[in-house]
Amino acid sequence: MTPDEFITKWQVSTLKESAASQEHFIDVCRLLNEPTPAEADPTGEWYCFEKGAKKTTGGDGWADVWKRGCFGWEYKSKHKNLKDAFVQLHRYAPALENPPLLIVSDMEQIIIHTAFTGTVLDIYEFALEDLLKPRVRQILKWAFSDSERLRPSLTTAELTEQAARQFGILAHALRERGHHPLQVAHFCQQLLFCLFAEDIDLLPNRLFNKLLNLGYQMPERLPYKLTDLLHLMATGGSFGIEDIDWFNGGLFDSIALLPLERSDIRLLRDLTKLNWAAIEPSIFGTLFERGLDPSQRAQLGAHYTDPASIMRLVEPVVLAPLRAEWTIKRDEIAAVISQITPKKSAATRNKLLSIAQQLLDQMLDRLRDYRVLDPACGSGNFLFLTLRSLKDLEYKILLDAEQFGLKKRPLAVSPANVLGIERNDYAAELARATVWIGELQWMLEHGASLNKNPILKKITVVEHRDAIVDTTGNEPDWPVADVIVSNPPFLGGSKKRSLLGNDYFKALETIYAGRVPAGADLVCYWFEKARTQIELGKVQAAGLVATNSIRGGVNRNVLERIVKTTRIFHAWSDEPWINAGAAVRVSLICFGHYSAPAVLNNQPVDTVIYADLTTGNCAVASDLTAAKTLPENAQTAFQGSQKIGAFDVSGELARAWLLLPNPHGQPNSDVLKPSWNGLDLTRRPRDGWIIDFGTEMVETDAMFYEAPFAHVVKHVKPERMNNHRAIYRRYWWRHGEARIGMRRALKDLPRYIATAHVAKHRLFVFMHSAILPDKMLIVIARADDTTFGILHSRFHELWSLRMGTSLGATPRYTPSTTFETFPFPIGLTPADTNGAIETLENGVLLPLVKMEYKAHALAIANVAYRLNQLRNNWLNPPEWTEHIPEVVSDYPDRIIAKPEYIAQLNQRTLTHLYNQRPAWLNLIHQQLDGAIANAYGWKDYTLDMTDDEVLKRLLELNQVRQR
Structure with missing residues (x-):
């Protein structure tokens, strides 16, 4: 069929929908050279006329044409309202497997609405005459055979980011003029809602847009007109010839218009061009909050947590159990309905229908009364996604119920189903707007009638308060709910006091004494509080986000309490996440009484999830959380010196100072030392030095070291005198945490072993005794090659990865959980080696151990010595480097590259070496592991021994030595 033939035929047709729709569609197929439904799919399984569906409005509903993965197509008679047809398609789209295109036609026009998930709606409207155009016919053909070609290029996320960014510019401009940030936030939220209301036709006839155009021409009139409009949205009434609905819900209780300059009005006019009906509330709240809150403005363009990540908690905690309940209830209803046959009396049939209806009503009542709490709700992302998911489930239940022929009930899931607690002023108010917008979007998308009088139901369920300490310094109550889902704030344990203040820190210590260790991360208090709610029977389950460091160290205590009183039923141990615009690594943990x-x-x-977020699901199960610190490992591993101030100086400056005389005749080498941090170990040493007045030097002695002391007076003292800790202020010239125990343990050693606190690979090196280790190094106070070899073995690496925590995706090594729990081979423990050594002829440093263990110690030491020698040769090839003595004796030589080898030497780092793992490195490590396995007495050890078997044996040794 040619376009002219098609147009001529259907221009004159006066047939009604029922008589004309199928013939019209077949003609469309002929026009586009597409097979008809019967030709393409004789079974009607994936392409057919009158696809069966059920509508929430009751009765049978039919998609006039349906093609799986392409479209649902609804016809109306000529000149009928195609908007109604589109609403119908929306209602039964779920029963049509949510096609990406929703197409309506009255035989004179065809309108294609895109419905791709996560994209902004596009609409294609074609009149009969448009079919003469090849481009139009091509678009229609894509609808049949390549619907992906019609996917909109603009995603809802991109639109939302653009909208939030522009609003952030307006908010910033208003604050720059001295307006209070909370006033700016409230005013901007009212403007935001005007934009949204206009695009969903709650404000009629582009009223807000017209008002801004008038204001741009006559700025002096805008304040009066805009004030009138906002007041009318609070109460309802007439604005000129337009009727304004009653919105309020609290958003328009307070009208305090801020002065708008011409540039502001221009920006708002630009904002009206965006499709506000399509913004994504689950991310808009976060982005809008960043624009409104001055403290977060720097994050405006940063990433946000995507909805799919949030749903990884909502799904197992909220939806999966409710779906399971509905499956059981639906089967019960089906069993009852199956008994209704024509042979049954009317009374019996009615009774059975009544029983089925009661079963349905029980489930709908359950949903209506279901409550989800987010006790750190921020701008409402979790609340909105949870509410949307509950509404989707209710909608699905209603569709299922209609298939049983049961009576429909009004939609009952509402913002009342979600509860929130939020401390931040901006976020608490914005959470309500996020939920309002999301609720209205959902209702419109599903063809449901909006609430009236008012349109915005008052949301009082987001409480503006602290969730873990109340105003009296006591433990606050949380609302009773069915479940908890939340993303509590991330704040490291070491930062709590400085950022939250002494009073708040002390309140946490007092309230949660014995429940949460004082050094735990802030997020742990939400875990403990949620666990308590479950234990008290106030909630059934919880799903919370934490940094992945919750799996180890003192943080893990809260998970150990959880697995003792309930169970972890769903978890992700180490996942990417976006927090405050920054990429972090998190653990997602769902726990409670779900079976x-x-x-x-x-x-x-198959078994359980342990507190370190591992499982006994493998052939060899071992809960390493049962491991304890071992006395024989005590006072051996230490964190390096923590400066608390700008004590660092460059090598060039330090060498200049080393040559300066002092009035008391003592050299500056007394208080100047080479300094290494984690990067010096894993990369190339940066030639850093540090001023170090030790742990006991008094100020009147320190000042005689003139140049170093003057530097500290200028660069350290001002900062330290403002520190909240009295001891840091009192001894401002010394390092804040100078590690007295570490210095004592290293005092008589010619060298010591160190590893980076945070590193991709667990690498150990020997360091010269003159080097002062930074806090980002963990120091092992041993100089012998045997201990070095054991620490660098596969066995210790596996143990440290499982027992340690992580910073982002990078493993972290800690003296307490990784070193002090590790079971060294018997006779070769830190207590057995005790720091005493003998130097063999080949240069090996051997620990003085009992004679029966000496052979094992020597075998390990020889391989470890060889490993260290080979690595040093690779790191600093003699052909490429020069050794330059320091300006004073007793300090290690400087290793510098020959000019022609600078670039090559820069690539020689331990990290690069272990990334490559050349064959010789693997071989020497295998030899080392074999020697250590012999020391353990593991005669059956091979390279194929599984990690779980190794860990199981180490745990057994740890537990034996606890007794």
């Missing part, structure tokens, strides 16, 4: 099989990292678990 569903456990899932860890998307894999089913």
Whole structure:
């Protein structure tokens, strides 16, 4: 069929929908050279006329044409309202498997609405005459055979980012003029809602846009007109010839218009060009908050947590159990309905229908009364996504119910189903707007009638208060709910006091004494509080986000309490996440009284999930959280010196000072030392030095070291005198945490072993005794090659990865959980080696151990010595380097590159070496592991021994030595 033939035929047709729709569609197929439904799919399984569906409005509903993965197509008679047809398609789109295109037609026009998830709606409207155009026919053909070609290029996320960014510019401009930030936030939220209301036709006839155009021409009139409009949105009434609905819900209780300059009005006019009906509330709240809150403005363009990540908690905690309940209830209803046959009397049939209806009503009542609490709700992302998910489930239940022929009930899930607690002023108010907008969007998308009088129901469920300490310094109550889902604030344990203040820190210590260690991260208090709510029967389950460091160290205490009183049933141990605009690594943990099989990292678990977020699902199960610190490892591993101030100086400056005389005749080498941090170990040494007045030097002695002391007076003292800790102020010239125990342990050693606190690979090196280790190094106070070899073994590396924590995706080594719990081979423990050494002829440093263990010690030491020698040769090839003695004796030589080898030497780092793992390195490590396995007495050890078997044996040794 040619376009002219098609147009001529359907221009004159006066047939009604029922008589004309199928013939019209077949003609469209002929026009586009596409097979008809019967030709393409004789079974009607994936392409057919009158696809069966049910509508929430009751009765049978039919998609006039349906093609799986392409479209749902609804017809109306000529000149009928195609908007109604589109609403119908929306209503039964879920039963049509949510096609990406929703198409309506009255035989004179065809309108294509895109419905791709996560994209802004596009609309294509074609009149009969438009079919003469090849481009129009091509678009229609894509709808049949390549619907992906019609996917809109603009995603809802991109639109939302653009909208939030522009609003942030307006908010910033208003604050720059001296307006209070909270006034700016409230006013901007009212403007935001005007933009949204206009685009969903709650404000009629582009009223807000017209008002801004008038204001741009006559700025002096805008304040009066805009004030009138906002007041009318609070109460309802007439604005000129337009009727304004009653919105309020609290958003328009307070009208305090801020002066708008012409540039502001221009910006608002630009904002009206965006499709506000399509913004994504689950991310808009975060982005809008950053624009409103001065403290977050720097993050405006930063990433946000995507909805899919949030749903990884909402799904197992909220939706999966409710779906399971509905499955059981639906089967019960089906069993009752199956008994209704024509042979049954009317009374019996009615009774059975009544029983089925009661079962349905029980489930709908359950949903209506279901409550989800987010006790750190921020700008409402979790609240909105949870509410949307509950509404989707209710909608699905209503569709299922209609298939049973049961009576429909009004939608009952509402913002009342979600509860929030939020401390931040901006976020608490914005959370309500996020939920309002999301609720209205959902209702419109599903063809549901909006609430009236008022349109915005008052949301009082977001409480503006602190969730873990109340105003009296006591533990606050949380609302009773069915479940908890939340992303509590991330703040490291060491930063709590400085950022939250002494009073708040002390309140936390007092309230949660014995429940949360004082050094734990802030997020741990939400975990403990949620656990308590479950233990008291106030909630059934919780799903919370934490940094992945919750798996180890003192943080893990809260998870150990959880697994003692309930169970972890769903978890992700180490996942990427966006927090305050920054990429971090997190653990997602769902716990409570659910009996569903456990899932860890998307894999089913046959047994339990342990507190370190590992499982006994493998052939060899071992809960390493049972490992304890061992006395024989005590007072050996230490964190390096923590400066608390600008004590660092360059090598060039330090060498100049080393040559200066002092009035008391003592050299500056007394208080100047080479300094290494974690990067010096894993990369190339940076030639850093540090001023170090030790742990006991008094100020009147320190001042005689003139140049170093003057530097500290200028660069350290001002900062330290403002420190909240009295001891840091009192001894401002000394390092804040000078590590007295570490210095004592290293005092008589010619060298010591160190590893980076945070590093991709668990690498150990020997360091010269003159080097002062920074806090980002963990120091082992031993000089012998045997201990070095044991620490660099596969066994210790596996143990440290499982027992340690992590910073982002990078493993972290700690003296307490990784070193002090590790079971060294018997006879070769830190207590057995005790720091005493003998130097062998080949240069090996051997620990003085009992004679029966000496052979094992020597075998390990020889391989470890060889490993260290080979690595040093690779790092600093003699052909490429020069050794330059320091300006004073007793300090290690400087190793510098020959000019022609600078670039090559810069690539020689331990990290690069272990990334490459050349064959010789693997071989020497295998030899080392073999020698250490012999020391353990593991005669059956091979390279194929599984990690779990190794860890199981080490745990057994740890537990034996605890007795």
